[in-house]
Amino acid sequence: MTLRDLPKNTPARIQGFEAGDSELETRLREIGFAEGDQVEALHFGLFGRNPMSVRLNGALIALRKSEAGAVIVEAL
Numbered sequence: 001m002t003l004r005d006l007p008k009n010t011p012a013r014i015q016g017f018e019a020g021d022s023e024l025e026t027r028l029r030e031i032g033f034a035e036g037d038q039v040e041a042l043h044f045g046l047f048g049r050n051p052m053s054v055r056l057n058g059a060l061i062a063l064r065k066s067e068a069g070a071v072i073v074e075a076l
Helices: 020-029
Strands: 011-017 036-046 050-057 059-063 071-073
Touching: none
Parallel strands: none
Antiparallel strands: 011 036, 011 071, 036 050, 050 059
8 A cells, every 4th residue: 555545543554665756755755754654644625635734653744646556555
């Protein structure tokens, strides 16, 4: 499952990345996403659920759906 598909208020652990673009994976890592980190989807935008806000290790981060689709997670 990807972060984009994670139901609201469901904690998950990051398993890896499936970015076809290495630049996107690099940007996500620079923001703070890493394997083993805990993440939780908090809010979704009104139009097409875009953007979404997530809690990553206590920090609030806004992501586009396309960016969230590159983060592979496992629900806890």
